[in-house]
Amino acid sequence: MLSFRTTSDKLLLVFFIASVAVTLVLILFPALHAIQLSFYQSESFVSARTWIGIGNYLRVLNEPGFWRAFLIGLNFSVLTIVLQVVLGIACALLLDQPFFGRPVIRGLAILPYLLPTVVVAVAFQWLLDGSLGLLTIWAERLGFGRPAWFEHPTMAMLIVVVASVWTWTPFVTISFLAALQTIPKSLHEAARVDGAGPWSRFWHVTIPMLVPMLTVIVLLRSIWMFNKFDIIWLMTKGGPLSATEHLPVLAYRRAFMQYDVGGGAAIATLSFAVLSLLIIVYFYFYPLDGKDGNQ
Amino acid sequence: MMERSLHLRALTLVAAALLGLWSFFPIYWMIASSFRPERDLFAEPTLIPKTIDWKFGSYRNLLELTDYPVQFANSVQVALAVVVITLLISVVIAYVVTRYRIPGKTVIIGSMLYAYMFPPLLLAIPLLSIFARLGMADHLISVVLAHCTLSIPLGVWMLWGFFKAMPFDLEEAAMVDGCSRAGAFFRMVLPLSAPGIITVAIFSFLLSWTDYVFSFVLVNSDANKTLPVGLASILGTFDARWGELMAGATLIALPLFVMFMFLSRYFIKGLAAGAMKG
Numbered sequence: 001m002l003s004f005r006t007t008s009d010k011l012l013l014v015f016f017i018a019s020v021a022v023t024l025v026l027i028l029f030p031a032l033h034a035i036q037l038s039f040y041q042s043e044s045f046v047s048a049r050t051w052i053g054i055g056n057y058l059r060v061l062n063e064p065g066f067w068r069a070f071l072i073g074l075n076f077s078v079l080t081i082v083l084q085v086v087l088g089i090a091c092a093l094l095l096d097q098p099f100f101g102r103p104v105i106r107g108l109a110i111l112p113y114l115l116p117t118v119v120v121a122v123a124f125q126w127l128l129d130g131s132l133g134l135l136t137i138w139a140e141r142l143g144f145g146r147p148a149w150f151e152h153p154t155m156a157m158l159i160v161v162v163a164s165v166w167t168w169t170p171f172v173t174i175s176f177l178a179a180l181q182t183i184p185k186s187l188h189e190a191a192r193v194d195g196a197g198p199w200s201r202f203w204h205v206t207i208p209m210l211v212p213m214l215t216v217i218v219l220l221r222s223i224w225m226f227n228k229f230d231i232i233w234l235m236t237k238g239g240p241l242s243a244t245e246h247l248p249v250l251a252y253r254r255a256f257m258q259y260d261v262g263g264g265a266a267i268a269t270l271s272f273a274v275l276s277l278l279i280i281v282y283f284y285f286y287p288l289d290g291k292d293g294n295q
Numbered sequence: 296m297m298e299r300s301l302h303l304r305a306l307t308l309v310a311a312a313l314l315g316l317w318s319f320f321p322i323y324w325m326i327a328s329s330f331r332p333e334r335d336l337f338a339e340p341t342l343i344p345k346t347i348d349w350k351f352g353s354y355r356n357l358l359e360l361t362d363y364p365v366q367f368a369n370s371v372q373v374a375l376a377v378v379v380i381t382l383l384i385s386v387v388i389a390y391v392v393t394r395y396r397i398p399g400k401t402v403i404i405g406s407m408l409y410a411y412m413f414p415p416l417l418l419a420i421p422l423l424s425i426f427a428r429l430g431m432a433d434h435l436i437s438v439v440l441a442h443c444t445l446s447i448p449l450g451v452w453m454l455w456g457f458f459k460a461m462p463f464d465l466e467e468a469a470m471v472d473g474c475s476r477a478g479a480f481f482r483m484v485l486p487l488s489a490p491g492i493i494t495v496a497i498f499s500f501l502l503s504w505t506d507y508v509f510s511f512v513l514v515n516s517d518a519n520k521t522l523p524v525g526l527a528s529i530l531g532t533f534d535a536r537w538g539e540l541m542a543g544a545t546l547i548a549l550p551l552f553v554m555f556m557f558l559s560r561y562f563i564k565g566l567a568a569g570a571m572k573g
Contacts, residue, residue, distance in 0.1 A: 002395045008477040009395075016391040019384040020403065023451075027410045027444050033421035045427040091314060099307050107559065108315045110566065111322060113573070114551045116505035118523040119544040122530060123325045126537050134324060134340050166321070168573055171566065178567035220412070224572055227414030230507045234527060248416045255420050256512065268417045275417075279409055288401050288408070 034272070037265035044259050056266035065242075065250065066267070073246030076161065076232070077225040083165045084221060085214070088172025093206075095173065096180045113170035121234035124163045153243030156236050160244055164231055168224075172217055179213040180206070219282045223275055247271055322548070329353050329541035336538050353538035354546075357529075362517045363543060366525035373435055373521055374503040377442045381499040382492065384443075385450030390484070392451075393458040394466075404455055411448035411572065415508040418444055423512050433515045441509035445572065446499035453498075453570055457491035458484075494565045497558060501571060504551070522547045 004013045038056055040049035060066050095106055112120070127135045128149045140146050150156050183206065191201045229248035232238065238245030238253070245253075247267055255264025328336065332348035357363050388407075392400045419441070426437040465487070469479040485492070507523040514520050520528065526543045529536065555562055565571065 002476075004395065006476060008475060012387070012391060012477075013395075015387045016397075019387045022384060023388070023407075023410075023447050026440060026447070027413070027418070028406075030418050030421040030425060030444070031413070033425060034417065037421060037424060045424045045432075094307065094310050094314065097307050099304070099311055101311070105311045105315045107555070108318045110562070111552070111555070112318055113566070113571075114501065114505075114548075114555060114562070115322070116507065116523050116547055117573075118507050118527050119325070119548050120321075122526060122540050122544050123321045125530070126328065126541060127321060127324060129535065129537065132336065132340070132537065137340060166317075170318075171571075171573065174563065174566040220572075223412050224414065227416065229414070229416040230511075234507070234530075248414070251420065252416065261420075261424070264420055268420050271414075272417055275412065275414070276409075279412055283405065288405050 031272070034265050035269050037261055038269045039262070041262045043261075045261060049262075052262070056262040057270075060263055060266045060270075065245075066247075068242070069245050069247050069250040072157075072242075072244065073226055073248075076157065076164075076244070076246055077222060077228075079161045080164045080168070080225050081218065081221045083161070084169045084172050085217065087165065088169045088217075089176055089210070091169065091173040092176035092180060093202075095177055109173060110170045112167045113174075115167065117167070117230040118234055120163055120167050121231060124159065124166075125235065128159065150236060151240050153240055156240055157244050160232050160235050163235060164225070164228070167231070168221070172221070175213060175217055176210060179210055183209045215285055216282070219278055219285075223278050227271055227275065325541050325548075326545050328537065329545045331538065333538055351542075353542040356536075357539045357542045357546075361525070361529060361539075362520070363522075363525060363546070365518055366520050366522050367546070369435060369519065370504060370522040373439050373442065374500050376439045377446055377503040378496050378499045380439070380443055381446040381450045382496060384447050385454050385495060386492065388451045389454035389458050390480070392455060394463070404451070407448040407451045407455075409448075410444070411452055413444070415445065415506070416512075419508055419512040422509070426513060432513060433519055435514075435519055437513045438510050438519075438521065439503075441513055442499075442503040442506055445502045445506070449498060449502070449570060449572070450495045453495050453565070453568060454488070454491055456568070457488055461487060490561065490564070493558070494561045494568075494570070497554065497561050498565050498570050500554075501551070504547075 002009070004010055037049075039051060039053060041052045041055065042049040091109060095102065095109065127133050129136060130146065130148060136146055136149070147155070149159055187205050187209070188201055191205050196204065227248055229252065232244050232246065232249055233252065236244045238249040248271070251264045251267035251271070253264075254260045254267060327344050330347050330351070330353075331344045332346055333352060335344065335346060335348075388403070391397060392403060397403070422437070422441050422444075423432060426432045426434070431437045461484070465483050466476075466479045469483045470476060474482060505523065506521070507527065510521040510524045511527070514524065517525070517528070522543075526540065526547060529540055529543060
């Protein structure tokens with residue numbers, strides 16, 4: 001460990017303090033400002049504000065729309081997380097096997113994750129276009145007529161779920177692939193010698209070794225999927241008839257379309273609270289001064 | 296026994312083919328559609344396009360009739376600025392935190408990890424409020440700063456792990472040999488941590504290049520939009536010009552594919568570190 005003695009040390013200290021200050025201003029300040037905004041009523045982002053205490057919270061929490069959006073968000077995140085984790089582990093196990101052309105398939109399997117959400121949204125909407133979409137035409141040929149994909153509430157939800165799973169499963173796949181590589185070969189060998197079949201080795205050797213990674217992934221995915229705004233906004237705008245309107249879309253509508261900045265900020269702050277709870281759980285399982293940390 | 300492993304191998308290959316198809320098909324269809332002539336787009340689609348539009352009509356329309364070229368330039372500028380700011384700040388913070396006695400370093404690193412998990416929309420509402428009051432709404436600088444709220448925590452978090460794992464002895468040896476501390480940093484630490492720094496650069500670029508939420512909220516005028524928001528507004532205004540939309544989507548994705556081809560090992564490393572949020 002060094003301390004700040006020489007001139008270059010002191011210069012570095014100045015840079016360090018400046019960097020931390022910039023970061024704090026950039027991140028902490030907006031977060032606190034969101035909380036502040038949630039206690040005021042204001043018509044727009046530049047007009048005057050009136051202090052109304054917890055008025056926004058009372059109003060928001062008493063609306064059925066809030067709880068509806070909360071449940072829709074819960075539905076969306078549970079569905080997408082379960083599918084991502086199950087498919088992600090399956091893909092990781094597959095890609096861990098040696099087979100011809102594996103590097104190519106590995107590369108292809110990651111590609112969706114690199115795409116901007118807007119590209120995913122546009123590509124899926126084109127596949128499902130009401131008159132010219134490839135999947136629409138295939139469905140028609142198979143005798144289903146021309147499905148109005150985005151006009152049916154359940155179908156619209158399923159479509160955003162599938163698009164989300166398509167894009168974000170590679171995150172799980174790559175993480176587990178990395179975790180699989182850390183399992184010592186000797187463990188599998190020992191189990192094999194003891195007469196364990198492939199299935200039993202999977203349950204008693206592979207899965208227990210993956211549990212730490214599994215907790216991290218489920219926590220991270222929960223945090224992000226519950227607050228995911230762009231995919232839903234770009235594909236359905238929360239429709240049809242608010243069937244896919246979850247809390248982020250509701251907060252956006254409030255703050256930016258209904259000029260209810262306080263209400264939007266209150267919803268965002270409530271989401272912050274839920275999020276912080278999950279992060280505290282994360283730190284509980286993986287304390288920063290833990291020996292392996294999480295990198 | 297032989298038979299069974301043969302079955303297993305065949306099954307693996309089939310599953311791998313399905314995975315490749317599932318991952319690549321929407322991308323293939325997007326690219327293929329961008330090269331189909333307009334009259335084909337309105338006819339029954341065939342899996343392999345019957346004709347290819349050698350005049351690249353969709354691309355021409357997009358580049359000549361919309362603000363797409365300006366938006367491309369905006370995206371490049373914003374992403375490069377984000378990469379530079381992120382590297383400067385995160386290298387300093389991560390290095391000092393791992394090498395010096397700093398009070399509250401766990402708090403600093405912990406809050407970085409916490410900030411890294413912030414969803415964009417939650418920060419977008421207060422950021423617009425702040426930028427609007429400062430008269431900086433609808434300005435590319437506000438987009439750059441907003442993207443830094445994603446990339447700096449990520450950069451510090453990744454480089455912290457990287458510097459922590461790098462033996463301190465190397466710098467000490469260099470200093471014993473007469474290097475100043477700054478000299479040791481520039482001659483030993485920076486070259487050795489190049490892989491970590493490249494990974495952080497790639498992922499800050501990626502975060503900025505793919506972001507929709509911040510630019511969507513902070514920018515209004517067409518001339519200041521970044522590519523993802525520009526593409527989304529074509530979806531809104533042009534009444535589903537699918538050829539142009541697919542051309543636009545391909546142009547956003549292309550730089551990422553090229554980067555991925557040449558730098559895939561850094562991508563894999565970053566992804567395995569759980570580096571990108573999404």
